[in-house]
Amino acid sequence: MHADGVFRFILKNLRNEHDAQDIVQDSFEKLWINHKKLDPGKAKSYLFTTAYHTMIDHIRKKKYSGSIEDIPETSNETFRDYSDLREILDEALAKLNEVQRSVVLLRDYEGYSYHEIGEITGLNESQVKVYLYRARVYLKNYIVSPEHVI
Amino acid sequence: MLYRMAINRHNYEIYFIDYHEGNLPPDREEELMAFLEANPDLKKEFDEYPEEPLLADQNIIFRNKKLLKKEESSPEFSENDQMAIAYLEGDLSADDKLRADSMLNEDDHVQQLHEQYLSTRSIADYSITCPDKAELKKKSNVAFLLPQYLRYAAAAAIIIFIGITAYFRFTPADEPRITSLPQRLETRPAGLIEFQADCLVLESRNDPPSSIQMSWREEGIPPVRLASIHPLAITPSPQGTYAAILFPRPFPVSGSDVFAMDTEVKQKSLVGKIFSGFFNKASAPFSIENKSNRAGKSDKLSIWDIADLGMQGINVLGDHDYTLVRKYNEDGNVKGVVVAGK
Numbered sequence: 489m490h491a492d493g494v495f496r497f498i499l500k501n502l503r504n505e506h507d508a509q510d511i512v513q514d515s516f517e518k519l520w521i522n523h524k525k526l527d528p529g530k531a532k533s534y535l536f537t538t539a540y541h542t543m544i545d546h547i548r549k550k551k552y553s554g555s556i557e558d559i560p561e562t563s564n565e566t567f568r569d570y571s572d573l574r575e576i577l578d579e580a581l582a583k584l585n586e587v588q589r590s591v592v593l594l595r596d597y598e599g600y601s602y603h604e605i606g607e608i609t610g611l612n613e614s615q616v617k618v619y620l621y622r623a624r625v626y627l628k629n630y631i632v633s634p635e636h637v638i
Numbered sequence: 639m640l641y642r643m644a645i646n647r648h649n650y651e652i653y654f655i656d657y658h659e660g661n662l663p664p665d666r667e668e669e670l671m672a673f674l675e676a677n678p679d680l681k682k683e684f685d686e687y688p689e690e691p692l693l694a695d696q697n698i699i700f701r702n703k704k705l706l707k708k709e710e711s712s713p714e715f716s717e718n719d720q721m722a723i724a725y726l727e728g729d730l731s732a733d734d735k736l737r738a739d740s741m742l743n744e745d746d747h748v749q750q751l752h753e754q755y756l757s758t759r760s761i762a763d764y765s766i767t768c769p770d771k772a773e774l775k776k777k778s779n780v781a782f783l784l785p786q787y788l789r790y791a792a793a794a795a796i797i798i799f800i801g802i803t804a805y806f807r808f809t810p811a812d813e814p815r816i817t818s819l820p821q822r823l824e825t826r827p828a829g830l831i832e833f834q835a836d837c838l839v840l841e842s843r844n845d846p847p848s849s850i851q852m853s854w855r856e857e858g859i860p861p862v863r864l865a866s867i868h869p870l871a872i873t874p875s876p877q878g879t880y881a882a883i884l885f886p887r888p889f890p891v892s893g894s895d896v897f898a899m900d901t902e903v904k905q906k907s908l909v910g911k912i913f914s915g916f917f918n919k920a921s922a923p924f925s926i927e928n929k930s931n932r933a934g935k936s937d938k939l940s941i942w943d944i945a946d947l948g949m950q951g952i953n954v955l956g957d958h959d960y961t962l963v964r965k966y967n968e969d970g971n972v973k974g975v976v977v978a979g980k
Contacts, residue, residue: 495768500760509769516774573757581760595727596760614651614683617729621652624723625715627758 490532491516494539497593501543501586511546515539536598537608540590547586573631580630588623591616643717645673648724648734650680652715658687718748722755790977797948949977 491512499508515538519531526534581589590609594600602613602620611619645653645666653670656662662670674681724730725738741748768774942964949962963976 491768491771491774492764492766493762496762496766499766505769512768513773574761577758577760580758592758593760597762612686614654618651618655620727621715621720621723624726624755624758625719628719628754631757632754 490535493532493598494535497536497590497597498539498543500581500593500597501589502546503582507546511539511542514542533604533607536594536600540608541610543590544586576631577627580627583630584623584626587611588619588626591619592623592627595620643715643720645669647677647680648729649715649720650677654684654687718751722748722751725752726755726759793952793977796952797945800948800951801944945975 494515495508495512498511499505502508502511515535518538519526519535522534523531581592584592587609591605591611594605594608600608602616605611605616605620606613609616643649650670650673653662653666653673657667657670674684721730721734721738721741725735725742730738738748742752743749942962945962949960952958953960961978963978
């Protein structure tokens with residue numbers, strides 16, 4: 489079962505447990521519907537692909553309906569005292585767009601190659617690499633910025 | 639974006655994307671074209687990027703451009719950034735990795751940069767698990783949850799099928815069945831002279847009942863409870879005793895009928911034996927059945943016998959214990975059938 493991995497990936501993106509659970513269930517439902525057409529070794533990739541696209545649709549719908557919760561912006565005026573690097577990184581991840589965030593999470597959580605991430609997200613390998621590099625630079629700059637220095 | 643380093647085989651993708659997205663400055667375009675000439679193997683990859691076929695209408699402008707600006711500055715790629723990320727992602731060639739290793743050992747700044755990029759790696763929180771995983775398991779493709787009426791319909795179809803089969807394959811039983819009684823007139827109880835064809839005849843494999851409630855088909859005749867039962871003929875059989883009990887109509891009748899025991903034993907087919915066994919088992923629970931086997935009627939199985947037979951067949955095949963219980967109205971006609979089971 490890859491349910492936990494998919495769930496963590498979606499939850500990290502949406503930060504809403506209920507929505508993440510719905511998307512995981514939706515992905516598994518599609519998997520069972522199409523399992524005869526699938527190579528058994530591709531089940532995990534299929535799950536992530538389905539979950540990713542369902543999540544993107546979900547985000548777009550919420551954005552369109554105006555119901556998406558804005559990520560609370562960190563004030564640049566006050567120096568925040570962080571005791572946990574993970575918190576800062578989570579905050580930085582939340583500021584990435586969903587494609588860049590997904591590329592980072594698929595790379596870090598699941599260890600997918602550029603090619604595999606490309607299959608999941610519909611990008612080519614070069615795009616994946618560039619998105620990942622740019623996301624890394626952004627995350628690094630966010631972490632080392634004065635207000636986020638631990 | 640600022641391009642702090644010249645195009646090379648490690649960063650050409652950025653140039654490709656920015657070129658096709660129209661974000662590459664003219665001086666960098668020249669650099670890109672020169673790079674492509676020097677690296678013709680990348681030309682194919684460069685050409686695979688989708689071109690923008692539509693030209694924007696420059697007359698249409700968006701007024702509130704201020705709203706679109708981001709607070710953060712765009713990420714910048716220095717050569718060291720490029721190398722540190724490539725090192726982190728395992729994208730360096732063997733030679734470049736050796737070079738990067740030596741830089742990491744010698745240059746504190748590079749070492750610090752590497753550690754900063756290391757900290758951008760997200761680590762999954764494995765304590766987070768998907769709730770309700772049971773919901774994700776595959777459900778059975780066939781939900782064998784037929785509505786109750788469909789189950790009864792299916793059972794009825796089987797009963798009818800078995801009944802029809804039995805009807806055509808079943809030879810008349812070898813048990814005595816009452817038809818008429820020409821030679822047994824002397825066994826009639828005293829006082830019972832007149833008999834009508836539609837007198838009720840009861841069959842029992844056990845002892846005759848001590849009393850019975852009689853209903854008559856004719857309207858206006860109240861039910862009669864007979865406290866005294868007079869068996870007209872008792873015939874032993876392997877399954878028990880057969881008693882023919884004739885009840886006179888409680889009003890003057892014209893004409894009479896005679897009754898006799900038909901004890902002729904006919905050979906049954908194998909199918910007939912099987913169904914006969916079912917039939918015997920089915921009828922065993924009923925010591926007295928309200929079968930109005932009218933005298934003079936054909937000795938073929940009634941529709942109820944067939945139904946009982948089918949039901950017993952179902953019981954034997956499915957290890958059930960269902961019985962067909964018939965409900966009669968005051969006129970003696972069947973007003974309903976109930977499938978009863980334990």
